[in-house]
Amino acid sequence: MNFLGKHFLAEFYDCNRDVLNDETKISGIMTEAVRVSGSTIIRPFFHKFSPHGISGIIVIAESHLAVHTWPEYGFAALDIFSCHDLNYSETLKYISNNIGAGRYSIISIKRGVDINSPSDSPAEYPEPEKIYL
């Protein structure tokens, strides 16, 4: 493998606004998403902002999941960064379905693509790949 991990950046639009502003529901969805992904929780943390919005980060043994919600726009930004080959597609579908996303865009970016190049060459830039569920 010539890279160290994959980072998925998902934009979920037209979501259920009540769910996006419910810390218990978001926490439950993200925790179950980790189980679906097959990864291992090290530390979860969720924070509800006033007047609205939730940030949730779960540090996993394989890197992290993060979600930030904007209920006022029906929008959630999700990140999954893993150095192991998780069940990405199932995990992303699970989250998308449970927050009621109407539209999405998801890209995957390889992290650490240039670990094997000589130190006198410029670092390579990763090329995002579009992901369809």
Added chain:
Amino acid sequence: MNFLGKHFLAEFYDCNRDVLNDETKISGIMTEAVRVSGSTIIRPFFHKFSPHGISGIIVIAESHLAVHTWPEYGFAALDIFSCHDLNYSETLKYISNNIGAGRYSIISIKRGVDINSPSDSPAEYPEPEKIYL
């Protein structure tokens, strides 16, 4: 503004391997980086893996900073996601200098670029921008 935040993905190569494996140093660098950025810490969390490697996440009021280190490759993957206009360049330079990065690639991705489109149109994909320090 037709997007909700900027997400910087930085690959730092040929770093100081001792620093990348020192939880106290990584925690100190990341905490100071938040100060340099002008953002507000909500919750920091750092974890050292066995035999090597550190994961650090700082939830900030503006979203999050995350770092994952691979001392065995001299590599660190850094994320800064913020919904406010932080001092990105100074923050990235501060981190790069303090982990002794020899090479880097950094991209910036706008999050939530499609919040204003009608719900019957497909979601737009963000275009990464290359960042030079």
